[in-house]
Amino acid sequence: MSRRSRWITLGAVWGVVVVAAVVAPFYLEGFWLQTGLFAMSAAVGAIGINLLTGATGQLSLGHAFFLAVGAYAYVYLSTDVGLPTPLAAVVAVILAGVAGGLFSPIAGRLKGAYLGIATLALIFGGQHVLFNAEPLTGGYNGRAVPPMELFGFVFADSPGLVLLNVPFGALERLWFLGLLVLAAAAAFARGVLRGRPGLAMNTIRDHEIAAGVMGVPVARYRAGVFVLSSMYGGLAGVLVALVFQRAVPDYFGFLLSLDYLAMIVIGGLGSVAGAVIGAVFVSLLPQLLTRYSDALPLVAEPGSGGVSPAEAARILYGAAVVTVVLFLPGGLLGLATRLRRVIPRIKELRWPNSAPAPASRR
Amino acid sequence: MTTFLELLVNGISVGAVYALIALGFVVIFKATEVVNFTHASLLLAGGFLVAKLHPALGFWLALAAGVAGAALVGALIEFLIIRRARVGSHGVLAIVTIGVDILLTTELTREIGTDVLALGDPWRDQVLHLGPITIAETRIVALGVAAALITAFLLAFKFTGWGVAMRATAEDAETAALMGVRLGRVSLSAWAVAGALAAIAALFLCVFPTPGLDRSTTAAAMKAFPAAILGGLDSTTGALAGGLIVGVTEALMSGYQSQLAFLGRGIGDAAPFLVMIVILLFRPAGIFGTKELARV
């Protein structure tokens, strides 16, 4: 495929995606909107953990902790401290970063399994605080999340709003906020990965001694990426809180951290696009299974003795992780890239003048 | 004082069980350089087998089946998955074990459901009175069995052919292979042994005073991870020390819960992780772990 036709195809694909994204709230029902929003928040979180684990090679099992910090900080700052909700959200994200920074004596110096298991302390310690600090966190029942209010526009069901004959409730309004946040988060991460920091991060992953010898302050970078990844986690936490309108401690546990790792492996380690694809896959799966549980043979209602949709989804993407690692090293994105290269090659048999796209950092 | 002694003895016996789990974890790491995140589900599998089989087979046969079963599951994981995934970097291998763990744990917790399964052990809720302190029989047995197994293991590691092969592979797999060590066998046996140890640990984690095998057993098993890390991931002595430290910490924190109420309920569960962090701050490779030569 020549460069020009590649650009045209890319432009067309993006065009379709953008139109579909903008038009979606007018056509999709609540269930799908919530699923989509949930996928957007997962994508933001996945982009973050990808920066840390995919791009820099630092295994972290603690991502869920930073989502918790973001969610609960948002609730606390907007409800108890009385900050306007947009400011509360921003400060919540910053606080998640601060939390990540406090962990930096560990995050900067450890790597591999040591770091992975050390981050478990964040999860278990964090859950301990969430369950016990009742005045702050509401304990086991969690807390209600106030809706976002931006320049007088409330992202809730009331006051009512009707656009083009479609009632625009909380989910429809949040949809666009989610898209904007995801787009900004993705663009920023991409910039980081393509620029000087991304190169340093990749080298730390591939060859930490060479990185150091080339002048990269490895410990500082590791700590820095940890902070950045925590902020992404915090942002995902704020989004998830807004979508569910509730923050409960049970959600922010070990399994959520595992979910995020599954996302980036399945989607394709090391790239923003891979993280988003993986996030969509992992978030959509349980919802699809729930929705169509009647049609599927093994999946049944929770508690009825069959496989509940959530469990079935977990089993499926646990298997997907193993499959991807064994057979599809680049994840779903890698698969798509390889298919994309196969197609021009088929075309080349008829029009032999195309050159394959060069590899690049994504 | 009595309380303290009781807590200490309890802590040591639970710690010995954690040491068993951590030991399996360390053995896998030393032999194959893989960080095995499926360990908790191996434990669950072993315990589950015992729980399901003991009505039919009686306790001892069921236990044997559980141990063999967990060993088999471990060996299968190694053979079918880890071996194929050798191509990847260690981070990727760790993630594969995470994937397998998600699979196994979900399936097993689904089978367990909301039940609390008894393992049918012969010691039940009997307690022993040793002077002023009262200890559950199960805890005494746990301590004895764990101590015996760990000693046997460490001796085997040092003196048998298998142990030497294991250590040689841990130091330099390539050279070991050139010297005739069958890496595949070493790897397989490491995983099988780890599974077996995990199953025995499962037994002691699920008997009195614990209500039984239920969903939360995995959480208990997970405490072996900080035990292995704070002792040093590549050190069997470290696994022992780490297990004991975690066990004693947990027992003391849970035991003095009322005095430590300001730290919150369930501090005993979170405390081992915090102890791990403190130790890692001073010894990033764990207490007995080998420090890396190269600095960055």
Added chain:
Amino acid sequence: MIPELVVSDVTVRFAGLVALDAVSFTVRPGSTHALIGPNGAGKSTCFNVLSGVYRATSGSVRFGDAELTASRPHQVAALGVARTFQNIALSPRLTVRDNLMLGRHRLTRSGFVSAGLRLPSARREAVRHGARVEEIAAFVGVADALPTPVGLLPYGTQKRVELARALCMEPRLLLLDEPVAGMNSEERREMADLIVSVRESLGISILLVEHDMGIVMRIADSVTVLDFGKRIADGEPDEIQRDPEVIRAYLGDIEESAS
């Protein structure tokens, strides 16, 4: 102004082994100094100490005012010390250009924020340093390979890319770890020529570890010989070649090699 590299009494002990035993030598400014010795003599250990990767048990390494034994690798790099690795340490999935740009790390400044926001300062910096990378690639002879992922290149070219990356750091001292290992005789000659032209156009100090005596004779101004971690000879190439200690270290005792 390039300072001397003064290695004094450096000892490295680990796991009961003495890898380096009170090794001393000096690399005069702008000269090419070779470090040779049989396998296991401690040459790579020495390099690792010089680049800050290994901690010396005792002794000192001074480069101008700076004490290298107290510095971490990135601090050593900041002093203008660059090195290549015996087994190539490039990122195989990244392009040659990207690998070379890593060499510019200490000379560039854009961080997370300016890169993430794609600020003009970051973009200008990337363009400016990208141009310099192209110049260096052309000098080394790998300009054609710039867009290619390093893993796809032949071994000899990869070695050149390693050298180019070290040069991208604009070093004052270049540490080359077996630059011609694994190359055929023509590649070796080309590499040797390249090293000579680096010295001539840039005037930097070069310390190289090498087994190929032909190369050493051709390009080195002075040579230090290590055996079992100790320095056994130090001087000009032709003196070294005739030194009986050196001959014995490489070939063993005459009686031994005869039987």
